[in-house]
């Protein structure tokens with residue numbers, strides 16, 4: 001067990017660690033204080049997943065991706081844990097993690113043009129107001145075009161800051 005996973009298991013307020021699936025589901029419901037997690041549903045999903053795990057020709061797309069990735073040696077070397085059936089006692093214990101909702105992307109709010117000028121509802125620039133970064137939308141307000149690619153936002157955010165700064169400076173000339 002890696003030290004960081006062990007630390008979460010020992011101290012993680014959102015972690016439930018148990019040796020059997022019924023105990024795990026009971027622990028999940030105790031953590032949240034209501035019975036939202038239904039044992040039958042979890043047991044069925046886990047059994048389905050473990051069947052797919054046992055079958056190298058299985059159709060589960062996530063496991064197919066894992067198998068494909070593990071064809072590369074660097075993938076096999078950097079992963080801490082080998083894929084295993086969830087109910088394999090040798091791969092235990094079972095760990096459930098309570099998820100919390102957070103805002104990952106604001107997706108902007110201010111419409112800008114490619115000079116980073118903030119536009120009014122009528123499409124005209126608001127004098128003296130510039131916006132850069134995600135507040136202007138994906139990757140700095142469409143600096144990569146309308147279809148941004150996940151993982152390329154930061155570059156556009158930085159670039160839109162440069163554009164905003166340059167255009168603001170030019171407007172003062």
Ligand SMILES: Cc1cc2nc3c(=O)[nH]c(=O)nc-3n(C[C@H](O)[C@H](O)[C@H](O)COP(=O)(O)OP(=O)(O)OC[C@H]3O[C@@H](n4cnc5c(N)ncnc54)[C@H](O)[C@@H]3O)c2cc1C
Nearest residue numbers: 103104105132133134135139150151152153154155156157
């Ligand atoms: C989990 C996650 C993973 C990501 N992974 C990638 C990735 O792999 N590659 C990639 O390119 N992009 C990635 N992104 C997107 C990228 O990180 C963001 O698009 C980028 O950081 C946005 O930069 P920003 O400066 O526009 O906004 P932010 O980084 O959100 O900065 C806004 C700042 O304003 C501050 N602020 C807010 N309100 C106020 C206020 N009223 N007064 C003063 N300060 C205020 C906030 O505290 C914050 O520091 C990821 C984003 C997330 C959340």
